Amino acid sequence: MSDLQSWVGPTYTRLADLLAGAPAETWDAPSLCDKWAVRHVIAHVTMPARLTPEQFGAEMAAARGDFTVLSDTVAERDASLPVADLLGQLRSPVLHAWQPPGGGAAGALSHAVIHSLDVTVALDQPAVAPGEAVIAILDRIVAAGGGWFGLDLADVRLEATDTAWSWGSGTLVRADSGSLVALLSGRTLPDGRSLPRS
Structure with a gap:
């Protein structure tokens, strides 16, 4: 396994x-x-x-x-x-x-x-989920460029507040790593934030 x-x-x-x-x-x-x-x-x-x-x-x-x-x-x-x-x-x-x-x-x-x-x-x-698992999924989604969930990540910088993980350049989006996974999965956070669609 x-x-x-x-x-x-x-x-x-x-x-x-x-x-x-x-x-x-x-x-x-x-x-x-x-x-x-x-x-x-x-x-x-x-x-x-x-x-x-x-x-x-x-x-x-x-x-x-x-x-x-x-x-x-x-x-x-x-x-x-x-x-x-x-x-x-x-x-x-x-x-x-x-x-x-x-x-x-x-x-x-x-x-x-x-x-x-x-x-x-x-x-x-x-x-x-284990922290390593969350980071693995973050890496996997951004490697696909947002295509899985119809997002446009061309002008987005993502920074995790609970780990050293970051990716991209452009408009800064900061959140804990779990919330970043949710955003990258096309979800809208409880505070109303979402990522741009392609």
């Missing part, structure tokens, strides 16, 4: 620990994902722990090959699962070992880090 994959399990486990100790209403709080509450994000990221490859294929067929439709459908439906079930799925070894088709360990870690930050940044909680 690569170093990248080894960070996936701790990220989901710490997210489960955070939510297990949170008030019940936390599950219905808004996340950074548009129109999704915290419970929708958890229902989304735990899909690999619930759906067999055959079930996933059936869901994809029902969504006519549109992964966004599939994601929204499953998140809306499975968000109503008992909290104990969702927490158990966050801790599942199946989820911790899962890799997205064609995405490998890097894709698995991106999914874990970005969606965990959708929850923790929205809740004003510290990142649950």
Whole structure:
């Protein structure tokens, strides 16, 4: 198992620990994902722990090959699962070992880090992903030039306030490294900040 994959399990486990100790209403709080509450994000990221490859294929067929439709459908439906079930799925070894088709360990870690930050940044909680994992995802996203999420980073300088990480030149954007990942993932922070679109 690569170093990248080894960070996936701790990220989901710490997210489960955070939510297990949170008030019940936390599950219905808004996340950074548009129109999704915290419970929708958890229902989304735990899909690999619930759906067999055959079930996933059936869901994809029902969504006519549109992964966004599939994601929204499953998140809306499975968000109503008992909290104990969702927490158990966050801790599942199946989820911790899962890799997205064609995405490998890097894709698995991106999914874990970005969606965990959708929850923790929205809740004003510290990142649950290991610090090295957050930096690895920052490096991975900027290496793609913002193309993953349709951003225009040509005139942007990013500086982390909690580490020595920085990138780019132009208009300065300073935030903790987790919030920078969220911004680079096309999210709008609770304070209203976002990065320019291409």
